[in-house]
Amino acid sequence: MTGRQNRSGATIGIDLGGTKIFALAVDNGQIVGEAKEKTPVHGGPLAVVDALAAVIGQLTPSAPAAVGVGAPGAIDHRTGVIRWAPNLPGWIEPFNLASALSAAVGDCPVLVDNDVNVGTLAEHRLGAGQGHDDLVGIFVGTGVGGGLILDGRLRRGPTGFAGEIGHMVVRTGGRRCGCGGRGHVEAYAGRAGMERRARQLADRGSDTVLVSLAKARRMTSSVFARALAAKDTVALNLVEGAVEALAQALAATVTVLDVPLVVIGGGLADRLGPSFVARIEAATAELVPGVQTGALRIVPGDLGDRGGALGAALMAGTDISLPAPG
Numbered sequence: 001m002t003g004r005q006n007r008s009g010a011t012i013g014i015d016l017g018g019t020k021i022f023a024l025a026v027d028n029g030q031i032v033g034e035a036k037e038k039t040p041v042h043g044g045p046l047a048v049v050d051a052l053a054a055v056i057g058q059l060t061p062s063a064p065a066a067v068g069v070g071a072p073g074a075i076d077h078r079t080g081v082i083r084w085a086p087n088l089p090g091w092i093e094p095f096n097l098a099s100a101l102s103a104a105v106g107d108c109p110v111l112v113d114n115d116v117n118v119g120t121l122a123e124h125r126l127g128a129g130q131g132h133d134d135l136v137g138i139f140v141g142t143g144v145g146g147g148l149i150l151d152g153r154l155r156r157g158p159t160g161f162a163g164e165i166g167h168m169v170v171r172t173g174g175r176r177c178g179c180g181g182r183g184h185v186e187a188y189a190g191r192a193g194m195e196r197r198a199r200q201l202a203d204r205g206s207d208t209v210l211v212s213l214a215k216a217r218r219m220t221s222s223v224f225a226r227a228l229a230a231k232d233t234v235a236l237n238l239v240e241g242a243v244e245a246l247a248q249a250l251a252a253t254v255t256v257l258d259v260p261l262v263v264i265g266g267g268l269a270d271r272l273g274p275s276f277v278a279r280i281e282a283a284t285a286e287l288v289p290g291v292q293t294g295a296l297r298i299v300p301g302d303l304g305d306r307g308g309a310l311g312a313a314l315m316a317g318t319d320i321s322l323p324a325p326g
């Protein structure tokens with residue numbers, strides 16, 4: 001038994017991804033350690049709990065004060081149950097990650113939320129959204145996720161789905177999305193959807209370096225960046241389609257919610273850089289009502305791939321002060 005009396009006081013924030021686990025420890029508002037591990041491919045939720053407990057053990061020898069976990073999928077934040085997580089290997093049935101992990105690390109409080117929600121919280125409190133009470137966080141990576149801050153608070157909604165612009169329809173009857181629906185933003189702007197389309201076009205005879213750059217592996221964000229630099233027509237068209245789809249969904253979101261700031265992060269957006277975000281901003285501005293055009297700003301996120309773990313630690317109740325950049 002790791003006794004509560006040995007609790008170190010450190011709060012742990014964890015980004016649980018489909019391929020890797022990244023965690024950091026926060027003590028007295030300072031980041032005091034980081035650890036990384038591969039997400040287990042076999043063994044399902046129980047193996048994931050063991051891996052998370054091992055990472056926490058690397059960061060603190062005694063039981064932590066609290067743990068926050070950001071994870072992909074549909075999550076009941078109140079109970080800590082991951083209901084549906086197609087990107088976590090072997091995660092078939094709903095599983096209460098919060099209670100299992102708490103039991104594994106000395107009964108400390110464990111909070112679990114969607115990775116995009118905690119990423120949005122991090123940009124709001126520590127990143128590009130600081131000082132703004134209303135914003136949308138968009139994460140463009142393998143898929144497209146979104147989170148909402150309204151009146152200074154994370155808005156989850158009764159099903160936990162608030163802000164998920166990746167599954168808004170932008171083309172009726174359009175391309176198939178990873179979720180099974182048609183014409184969703186993610187089918188056009190997510191890396192996996194863009195890869196599916198690129199391979200389809202190549203199979204039909206389109207000439208593109210995307211396939212040769214990716215070889216037998218997946219078409220990473222840097223493959224898209226290199227193809228763009230080489231002025232590959234298929235890559236240029238796919239990125240144009242991504243910009244259009246994101247702009248349509250963002251314009252609708254901004255029009256309904258009157259949110260003046262959109263922060264865009266995620267692997268693909270980070271790799272394509274500020275010019276990609278600037279194109280989304282320009283395309284969105286053309287679609288929103290005139291009264292909102294001047295007030296709307298769309299900016300790159302500040303926190304990169306540490307945002308998820310930082311947001312998870314914030315969710316677990318700690319304050320964090322980041323060192324000034326530079």
Ligand SMILES: [Zn+2]
Pocket residue numbers: 166167177178179180181184186
């Ligand atoms: Zn979808």
